[in-house]
Amino acid sequence: xxxxxxxxxxxxxxxxxxxxxxxxxxxxxxxxxxxxxxxxxxxxxxxxxxxxxxxxxxxxxxxxxxxxxxxxxxxxxxxxxxxxxxxxxxxxxxxxxxxxxxxxxxxxxxxxxxxxxxxxxxxxxxxxxxxxxxxxxxxxxxxxxxxxxxxxxxxxxxxxxxxxxxxxxxxxxxxxxxxxxxxxxxxxxxxx
Numbered sequence: 117x118x119x120x121x122x123x124x125x126x127x128x129x130x131x132x133x134x135x136x137x138x139x140x141x142x143x144x145x146x147x148x149x150x151x152x153x154x155x156x157x158x159x160x161x162x163x164x165x166x167x168x169x170x171x172x173x174x175x176x177x178x179x180x181x182x183x184x185x186x187x188x189x190x191x192x193x194x195x196x197x198x199x200x201x202x203x204x205x206x207x208x209x210x211x212x213x214x215x216x217x218x219x220x221x222x223x224x225x226x227x228x229x230x231x232x233x234x235x236x237x238x239x240x241x242x243x244x245x246x247x248x249x250x251x252x253x254x255x256x257x258x259x260x261x262x263x264x265x266x267x268x269x270x271x272x273x274x275x276x277x278x279x280x281x282x283x284x285x286x287x288x289x290x291x292x293x294x295x296x297x298x299x300x301x302x303x304x305x306x307x308x
Contacts, residue, residue: 208257213241221258221266225249228269 189200219239225231231248246256253272254262
């Protein structure tokens with residue numbers, strides 16, 4: 117009976133797996149691959165949404181017609197799709213409207229109230245403009261009176277003091293109450 121010699125050098129050797137640094141590198145690489153995939157998906161979805169928006173927007177042949185510019189819905193000559201222009205000007209101002217009054221109100225929101233609007237004063241009354249109005253205490257629709265107060269830089273409660281000659285109890289303001297209100301307004305409204 118022959119006794120075989122054990123093979124030396126193989127019994128207690130550590131396995132040749134991936135080192136700790138290699139595992140970290142694989143996790144980082146995997147994260148980059150997943151992140152790139154998410155980015156590509158979101159970019160494709162954004163491009164698809166933009167293409168849909170552009171496909172539904174009227175082209176120049178529709179936008180240049182006198183009817184469209186005057187606010188009348190226009191049927192596209194080749195597709196038959198009806199395009200209704202956005203409402204412009206006039207009061208009360210509301211979400212979806214465009215024009216100089218909206219632009220001036222947006223400028224006042226930014227200048228008088230230091231409200232940041234994502235698209236600046238673009239003349240389009242959208243969700244961001246509505247959120248800016250709500251942040252200072254106004255809401256839509258914006259009446260002519262509220263519009264004037266916004267342009268003057270008056271918050272709703274200050275505007276009520278300026279435009280009112282009665283106290284909150286419904287009676288006439290005393291001379292002392294009027295003086296106090298005037299001094300309060302003078303703090304917020306230049307040349308008041």
